[in-house]
Amino acid sequence: MLIPKVLDLNSLSPEISRAINCLPTRLFVSSPSNEDAGRGKQQGNWVILADEEFSSIDIDGLISILDQGYEGVIFPNTKALESTLFSDSSTASSVIPQSRLGVVVTTEDDSLDQIKSSAQKASLIIIPDTLIQTQADNFLVEAVKLVNEAGLLDNKTNEGGSRRLAIEITTPDVLKVVEQLAPKTTKAEFDFIVNASSISIDNIGELFVKSSHLNSDRPGGLFTTVVCDQQNECLGLVYSNTTSIGESLKSGQGVYWSRKQQGLWRKGLTSGATQTLYGVNVDCDSDALKFVVEQHGVGFCHFNTRSCFGGQQRHGISGLARLLESRKESAPEGSYTQRLFNDPKLLKAKIMEEAEELCEATSGEEVAWEAADLLYFALTKCVASGVRLSDIESNLDRKHRKISRRPGNAKPKWESQQQNGRENGAKRLKVEEEIVRTSITSDSIKAAKEGEIIRMRSYDTQELSETEKNALLQRPIIDSSEIISRVTPIVNAVRKEGDKAIREFTTKFDNVQLNEVVIRAPFQVPDLPEKVKAAIDQAYNNIKKFHEAQLSDTLTVETMPGVKCTRFSRPIERVGLYVPGGTAVLPSTALMLGVPAQVAGCREIVIATPPRKDGSVVPEVLYAAVKVGATAIILAGGAQAVASMAYGTETVPKVDKICGPGNQYVTAAKMLAQNDTAAMVSIDMPAGPSEVLVIADSTCIPAFVASDLLSQAEHGPDSQVVLLAIDLSDEKLAQIEAQIHEQALRLPRVDIVRQSIPKSYCLKVSSIDEAFEFSNAYAPEHLILHMDNAENYVPRVDNAGSVFVGHYSPESCGDYASGTNHTLPTYGFARMYSGVNTGTFLKHITSQQLTRDGLKDLGPTVMTLAEVEELEAHRNAVAIRLSGQYD
Ligand SMILES: NC(=O)c1ccc[n+]([C@@H]2O[C@H](COP(=O)([O-])OP(=O)(O)OC[C@H]3O[C@@H](n4cnc5c(N)ncnc54)[C@H](O)[C@@H]3O)[C@@H](O)[C@H]2O)c1
Numbered sequence: 001m002l003i004p005k006v007l008d009l010n011s012l013s014p015e016i017s018r019a020i021n022c023l024p025t026r027l028f029v030s031s032p033s034n035e036d037a038g039r040g041k042q043q044g045n046w047v048i049l050a051d052e053e054f055s056s057i058d059i060d061g062l063i064s065i066l067d068q069g070y071e072g073v074i075f076p077n078t079k080a081l082e083s084t085l086f087s088d089s090s091t092a093s094s095v096i097p098q099s100r101l102g103v104v105v106t107t108e109d110d111s112l113d114q115i116k117s118s119a120q121k122a123s124l125i126i127i128p129d130t131l132i133q134t135q136a137d138n139f140l141v142e143a144v145k146l147v148n149e150a151g152l153l154d155n156k157t158n159e160g161g162s163r164r165l166a167i168e169i170t171t172p173d174v175l176k177v178v179e180q181l182a183p184k185t186t187k188a189e190f191d192f193i194v195n196a197s198s199i200s201i202d203n204i205g206e207l208f209v210k211s212s213h214l215n216s217d218r219p220g221g222l223f224t225t226v227v228c229d230q231q232n233e234c235l236g237l238v239y240s241n242t243t244s245i246g247e248s249l250k251s252g253q254g255v256y257w258s259r260k261q262q263g264l265w266r267k268g269l270t271s272g273a274t275q276t277l278y279g280v281n282v283d284c285d286s287d288a289l290k291f292v293v294e295q296h297g298v299g300f301c302h303f304n305t306r307s308c309f310g311g312q313q314r315h316g317i318s319g320l321a322r323l324l325e326s327r328k329e330s331a332p333e334g335s336y337t338q339r340l341f342n343d344p345k346l347l348k349a350k351i352m353e354e355a356e357e358l359c360e361a362t363s364g365e366e367v368a369w370e371a372a373d374l375l376y377f378a379l380t381k382c383v384a385s386g387v388r389l390s391d392i393e394s395n396l397d398r399k400h401r402k403i404s405r406r407p408g409n410a411k412p413k414w415e416s417q418q419q420n421g422r423e424n425g426a427k428r429l430k431v432e433e434e435i436v437r438t439s440i441t442s443d444s445i446k447a448a449k450e451g452e453i454i455r456m457r458s459y460d461t462q463e464l465s466e467t468e469k470n471a472l473l474q475r476p477i478i479d480s481s482e483i484i485s486r487v488t489p490i491v492n493a494v495r496k497e498g499d500k501a502i503r504e505f506t507t508k509f510d511n512v513q514l515n516e517v518v519i520r521a522p523f524q525v526p527d528l529p530e531k532v533k534a535a536i537d538q539a540y541n542n543i544k545k546f547h548e549a550q551l552s553d554t555l556t557v558e559t560m561p562g563v564k565c566t567r568f569s570r571p572i573e574r575v576g577l578y579v580p581g582g583t584a585v586l587p588s589t590a591l592m593l594g595v596p597a598q599v600a601g602c603r604e605i606v607i608a609t610p611p612r613k614d615g616s617v618v619p620e621v622l623y624a625a626v627k628v629g630a631t632a633i634i635l636a637g638g639a640q641a642v643a644s645m646a647y648g649t650e651t652v653p654k655v656d657k658i659c660g661p662g663n664q665y666v667t668a669a670k671m672l673a674q675n676d677t678a679a680m681v682s683i684d685m686p687a688g689p690s691e692v693l694v695i696a697d698s699t700c701i702p703a704f705v706a707s708d709l710l711s712q713a714e715h716g717p718d719s720q721v722v723l724l725a726i727d728l729s730d731e732k733l734a735q736i737e738a739q740i741h742e743q744a745l746r747l748p749r750v751d752i753v754r755q756s757i758p759k760s761y762c763l764k765v766s767s768i769d770e771a772f773e774f775s776n777a778y779a780p781e782h783l784i785l786h787m788d789n790a791e792n793y794v795p796r797v798d799n800a801g802s803v804f805v806g807h808y809s810p811e812s813c814g815d816y817a818s819g820t821n822h823t824l825p826t827y828g829f830a831r832m833y834s835g836v837n838t839g840t841f842l843k844h845i846t847s848q849q850l851t852r853d854g855l856k857d858l859g860p861t862v863m864t865l866a867e868v869e870e871l872e873a874h875r876n877a878v879a880i881r882l883s884g885q886y887d
């Protein structure tokens with residue numbers, strides 16, 4: 001083997017440095033100036049102690065050198081190694097393995113016996129050629145004979161592994177000396193140490209081959225060569241000769257000998273699948289080579305696979321590391337790994353979560369599962385920081401080469417955490433959940449810029465933890481305390497100052513100077529196109545039909561003979577309907593609120609809606625207002641409109657219930673009014689930004705799915721749309737993505753979509769069960785089933801505002817004209833609220849009538865219960881009737 005001896009690494013050319021780094025072993029001459037060069041980091045580096053250094057070194061000094069990661073320490077002469085430091089009973093002998101020690105045979109005093117004795121304490125014995133020349137001519141032969149007779153090279157060191165004898169060539173004409181000596185030292189364990197300054201990029205190949213005693217029984221003297229990657233995965237088998245080895249070391253790339261072409265084969269020259277060379281080694285009997293390379297491009301094999309041994313990419317840890325590296329270069333937008341790369345907080349939370357889960361795992365299967373998760377996140381952190389698997393492995397090797405061992409105690413922070421156990425764990429989990437939640441749903445998600453693909457984020461339930469799945473169920477966080485603090489002064493001002501405040505806020509927020517705050521029926525409707533009127537009429541008729549059907553007859557039940565219970569409904573007398581108008585004109589909402597109020601029979605129907613710039617009402621809203629029999633229209637929007645209806649003003653009639661969707665100011669004002677007993681007003685439901693969840697199976701039509709998602713995404717920047725893809729192929733998902741982008745670009749409200757779509761997501765689920773479990777937990781405002789035989793799945797819906805069944809039921813129909821209502825619970829409130837319906841505008845009254853006999857039968861039960869509650873008057877009301885004294 002060729003072992004370069006390096007005096008000063010900096011004096012070497014970069015090509016030589018790189019080439020000698022590919023050899024298995026190097027010797028460095030110790031000097032204070034190069035001690036900090038970090039050479040111990042690399043495997044195969046030995047250090048030769050200077051004479052003066054040795055005289056002062058003790059065992060701790062020796063250990064600290066080896067702890068730097070050096071493969072071994074070489075003593076400057078045999079006497080040094082024979083000293084007390086390494087006497088047979090010394091601590092050093094038991095602490096420092098023989099395989100980590102070497103010795104130089106230096107002076108004429110070094111007798112062959114001394115060599116033999118020293119060699120038994122070390123694994124590398126170096127004989128300078130000067131000594132060979134000054135000794136008897138046949139010294140080398142004698143030395144070889146001696147070590148052979150003593151069986152030194154055959155005998156393994158204490159820890160196993162062979163001893164080696166190295167001849168150090170001090171003359172400049174190194175090749176000539178090697179050529180002379182090599183035939184006499186045919187054993188593979190005889191190495192040649194050559195000054196690095198005597199090695200040139202032109203002779204390194206030949207020196208390597210000759211020093212390695214390489215022999216071949218192959219035609220043309222070729223050497224069989226195994227090519228591996230840095231994780232020792234075998235990529236293929238090739239052939240080399242002196243020329244190709246020289247070229248490989250020279251270029252730092254994989255270069256071999258082509259038997260077909262009878263010439264150099266520079267791997268990847270035409271395909272681009274080049275190799276960076278990291279190591280060249282010779283096998284135990286010097287007839288085969290191993291090249292260690294980093295494979296670039298499609299792979300080593302001419303079938304464009306990484307390895308010639310099996311077409312599949314090897315996975316496991318090295319496969320994962322490669323995958324992550326390629327993801328770092330070009331991760332699919334919205335992929336989970338990309339999110340981890342971009343979100344250090346999330347990555348940190350995941351590493352901590354998985355580490356904890358690994359600690360808590362008990363069965364072998366669980367431990368393997370959690371360890372795999374932890375490795376995935378740990379490797380992601382490494383790749384994100386530019387650290388490769390080979391860096392981690394060489395760090396592990398370096399630590400393995402250390403002699404001193406750390407006590408291995410945990411840092412106090414973690415020890416105390418163990419003590420506080422569950423409490424701390426639970427706290428941390430809460431924090432992590434918060435981190436995950438904000439990172440999935442927060443406003444920090446950037447809008448798609450012009451020219452960028454408009455794309456949802458994408459997740460796969462298989463890759464998500466429970467915490468992450470829960471985070472996906474959350475809606476964007478609304479800081480309600482901040483909004484309440486903005487809305488409270490508006491509500492108070494309207495309550496105190498009435499119309500004056502409404503005018504002021506309308507000027508401030510809507511930039512409109514109002515002439516009149518309220519207009520009363522009959523309304524003057526400007527001319528509208530017949531087509532628009534016909535559409536509103538058709539929608540009105542359908543909505544009315546559906547909502548009239550919801551009116552229930554009076555309910556009467558005789559619970560016992562002579563005990564008759566009845567429930568009947570009455571309209572809420574005065575209702576206020578908020579019809580939004582900030583970013584879109586919504587006459588449909590006027591219908592959706594007005595029709596059920598009309599059907600219910602409300603006496604006073606007040607509509608509030610933001611005015612147009614000239615202070616008038618949107619004509620289509622006016623037309624709808626006439627159809628639903630509205631009695632007054634307030635020309636105001638936002639919190640001021642809600643407050644005016646809750647408390648009444650000099651012109652605005654006070655109402656008993658306020659219904660309708662709106663932005664965050666509208667919602668906050670509704671909540672404030674409902675909580676103020678002085679207002680005596682109720683509301684329909686807390687409402688938030690529009691949302692839709694689509695469940696799609698393999699029968700879905702990508703263009704339809706995309707159109708439905710976009711129809712809600714265009715409402716506002718905070719609208720959220722979700723696609724649950726049941727086992728959809730990558731191709732189908734790509735088609736949906738492409739449709740979203742293409743259709744979005746054609747929308748006039750594309751700028752809103754650019755903000756809402758990146759906040760929305762596609763979640764891959766593996767079964768219908770999983771899809772409905774998630775959907776019911778999410779409780780979407782709208783649920784669309786793009787499924788085969790979709791109607792069969794409606795019974796599985798537990799929570800949703802409104803369901804759209806099958807490929808031909810777009811949500812738009814429900815928004816406008818099919819008959820169902822579009823004012824629906826958002827933000828997960830579909831778990832406990834219904835959408836607006838006829839019942840929203842009714843209250844139910846119950847009544848009962850008992851006959852004398854009925855009271856006789858039921859009375860004792862009532863009296864007993866009244867006694868239990870110690871409410872004597874209650875008991876007496878029955879007792880007095882049953883006493884007979886008034887019969
Ligand atoms: N769930 C449903 O059934 C349904 C139906 C239709 C619309 N929506 C939703 O209703 C919302 C409508 O919102 P919008 O903004 O377009 O209209 P909007 O009518 O709800 O709000 C507009 C009003 O907000 C007030 N305002 C604006 N900026 C303000 C500020 N800084 N401080 C205080 N007040 C301010 C103004 O007075 C303005 O008139 C959307 O989120 C939409 O998705 C929901």
Ligand SMILES: N[C@H](CO)Cc1c[nH]c[nH+]1
Nearest residue numbers: 586588589690691815822
């Ligand atoms: N989709 C909205 C409810 O979230 C209602 C609406 C009005 N206009 C169009 N759509």
